[in-house]
Amino acid sequence: MAVVTDVTDATFEADVLTRSTTATVVVDLWASWCGPCRVLGPILEKVVAETDGVELVKVDVDANPRTATAFQVQSIPAVYAIRDRKVLDSFIGALGEPAVRSWIAGLQVAPSETELLIESGDEASLRKAVELEPANERALLALSTLLAADRSDPTRREEALRLLAKLPESAESRRIAAEARLGEEAGEAGGSPGQGVEAKLDDLLHRVRTDDAARQEFIDLLEILGSEDPRTAAYRKALTARLF
DSSP states (O other), X not given: OOOEEEOOXXXXXXXXXIGGGXXXXXXXXXXXXXXXXHHHHHHHHHHHHTSTTEEEEEEETTTOHHHHHHTTOOSSSEEEEEETTEXXXXXXXXXXXXXXHXXXXXXXXXXXXXXXXXXXXXXXXXXXXXXXXXXXXXXXHHHHHHHHTOTTXXXXXXXXXXXXXXXXXXXXXXXXXXXXXXTHHHHHXXXXXXXXXXXXXXXXXXXXXXXXXXXXXXXXXXXXXXXXXXXXXXXXXXXXXXXX
């Protein structure tokens, strides 16, 4: 069966909108009391599991009213296909498996020249993709990631920041921007579990209130550490205490 992600109001941006720039995301809006939802859910899981390039997420409308309101949900089950942050298609009600297969099949489109260039992944291809579609989020993120990783060349990292400025802020864009600003320091923070980064954060913490550059560097280091590192939450709490 398909790997299904349970999405909340808090994770919708990352798990649906951002993810839709690299795959078609099928959003199943449901509720535990809804009988037709329980009928449709397994069918969606089965068909999506057999379809490349399509991912399934579920949103409990009772627990996540903000998302339900955004979709203007009046009846469930309601299913939406999202690609590149836009609704491709939708349906309401518990369709049978043949109808669901037909609907999912209709979401498949031949990759565009830009998509093929992005999949290539090399710098020349990514630059061509951005040239063809200057606002393409996937192309901009991929190229900025490549440029930000060049820790020895500040001009390339500055270009990465200019590209990221064209995009809506997301967890991914914040991390890439942090890597671009930190340069070699990003590698040291991301690759070492030792006390070096802690010493750096402790030093910066004393200056965050009056020094904008120190505050930005502190935040960037936490982005590189990531939310799963237990030090991140502790240092974010310390930052808030120091600022407020």
